[in-house]
Amino acid sequence: MVTNILTMLAGWIVGVISAWGYAGVLVLMMIESACMPLPSEVIMPFAGYLVWKGELNFWLVSLMGAAGCLVGSIIAYVIGYYGGRPVVEKYGRYVLISKRDMDMADRWFARWGEETAFLSRLLPVIRGFISLPLGIMKVNFIKFAVYTFVGSFIWSAFLAYLGWKFGENWTQLKEYFHQFDLLIGIGLVGGLAWYIWRHFQNEKR
Numbered sequence: 029m030v031t032n033i034l035t036m037l038a039g040w041i042v043g044v045i046s047a048w049g050y051a052g053v054l055v056l057m058m059i060e061s062a063c064m065p066l067p068s069e070v071i072m073p074f075a076g077y078l079v080w081k082g083e084l085n086f087w088l089v090s091l092m093g094a095a096g097c098l099v100g101s102i103i104a105y106v107i108g109y110y111g112g113r114p115v116v117e118k119y120g121r122y123v124l125i126s127k128r129d130m131d132m133a134d135r136w137f138a139r140w141g142e143e144t145a146f147l148s149r150l151l152p153v154i155r156g157f158i159s160l161p162l163g164i165m166k167v168n169f170i171k172f173a174v175y176t177f178v179g180s181f182i183w184s185a186f187l188a189y190l191g192w193k194f195g196e197n198w199t200q201l202k203e204y205f206h207q208f209d210l211l212i213g214i215g216l217v218g219g220l221a222w223y224i225w226r227h228f229q230n231e232k233r
Contacts, residue, residue, distance in 0.1 A: 038070045045074055049084060050092045057096030057184065062103045063157045068093075072184050076191020086188060093184025094177055097149070101159040101176045108163025145172045149179025 045052040053075050060066040072093055078084040145167060148158040162172060 037066070041066070041070050042074055045071070045078065049078075050088055053089055053092040054096040054099075057093045057180075058100035058103075060156055061097040061100030061159065061180070063160055066156075068155075068183070068187060069152060072187030073191030073194070076188035076193075077195065079188065079192045080195045086185075086192060089188045090181060090185035093188065094181035097180035097184070098173060098177045101180075102173065104157075104159035105163035105167075105169070105172060108160040109166060111164075142167050142171045143175065145175035146179040149176060149183050155183070 041056060044056060048055070053071065056066060056071045057068060060068050060071065072089070075084060075089045075093070076086070079086045079089055144158065145162055149155050159172075159176070
């Protein structure tokens with residue numbers, strides 16, 4: 029069931045980019061960064077594949093990916109900034125954002141500060157929803173926008189480059205990214221366990 033949904037979603041993404049070109053990349057990455065479950069691991073590698081075919085330009089594809097991320101992230105940021113945490117707790121489940129996701133974002137912000145807006149763009153697990161909690165935390169907007177664009181450009185260029193180099197075999201990248209997602213998830217769980225352990229150790233002291 030899940031596999032069929034993902035296959036249909038990937039087919040729709042491919043159709044949008046094939047029909048709209050650069051505009052399709054921008055719109056899809058905007059949706060992905062506005063807390064909607066669209067995989068950039070399909071969007072940008074396919075755009076890279078079209079670069080390999082000579083239909084698109086690599087730098088323009090990367091720029092459109094980053095621009096789309098920025099627009100979508102600003103939308104989520106504004107909702108978080110003016111709506112606050114109650115909005116997320118009430119409606120977050122409709123875009124697959126749970127209270128635990130928000131707590132994880134809080135921990136990231138406590139550890140990295142405003143640089144979270146940059147670092148999170150390089151991680152497939154949290155990059156799609158991080159703008160909402162950053163808006164709630166009222167992170168400086170200029171820094172948020174700059175960090176988001178730079179991090180998103182790096183991520184978009186990286187994925188597009190892989191699709192370009194893999195050529196017609198770009199679909200193989202999805203399997204590798206699923207494994208990478210699992211490793212990231214294990215790392216986050218390990219980090220949380222360490223955080224809890226350190227908390228109790230400090231309580232003992």
